[in-house]
Amino acid sequence: MSETKGQCACGSVEYSFEEEPINTAFCYCKSCQIHTGSDKWFGVWVPKENLTFTKGQPALYTRLGDSGKEMIHQFCSHCGTTLCIDVKVANFYSVSGSTINNNNELKPKMAIYTASAPSWAVFPEGVPKYDVLPPEFS
Numbered sequence: 001m002s003e004t005k006g007q008c009a010c011g012s013v014e015y016s017f018e019e020e021p022i023n024t025a026f027c028y029c030k031s032c033q034i035h036t037g038s039d040k041w042f043g044v045w046v047p048k049e050n051l052t053f054t055k056g057q058p059a060l061y062t063r064l065g066d067s068g069k070e071m072i073h074q075f076c077s078h079c080g081t082t083l084c085i086d087v088k089v090a091n092f093y094s095v096s097g098s099t100i101n102n103n104n105e106l107k108p109k110m111a112i113y114t115a116s117a118p119s120w121a122v123f124p125e126g127v128p129k130y131d132v133l134p135p136e137f138s
């Protein structure tokens with residue numbers, strides 16, 4: 001997997017990234033629930049220098065994460081799909097696994113913010129669960 005491509009629902013914004021992601025995580029925080037309309041966000045963590053927008057430019061929505069640092073959502077202003085989140089505290093994009101074109105090989109390595117999950121959440125089997133973040137990330 002040298003190059004991975006993805007796009008929003010309407011195709012106005014496309015991106016590609018190089019090399020393997022540094023992590024893959026299901027995030028069950030409340031913000032991810034609201035943004036996905038689901039119990040979780042499938043975050044594919046890509047170093048910022050590895051990702052480029054190849055078509056269109058995303059609109060931005062900035063919120064503060066738990067760390068107090070900015071989380072800048074990059075979304076299509078036409079169809080509203082969130083493509084990735086610029087995680088300022090760690091200098092990577094949390095790319096939406098759902099927007100990756102060929103994502104059948106992707107698997108989550110961990111479940112994070114599970115303390116915020118709704119009672120009806122579905123957790124992956126055989127994957128470590130963390131109330132917030134694993135010790136090495138907090």
Ligand SMILES: [Zn+2]
Nearest residue numbers: 008010076079
């Ligand atoms: Zn779009």
Ligand SMILES: [Zn+2]
Nearest residue numbers: 027028029032
């Ligand atoms: Zn989250």
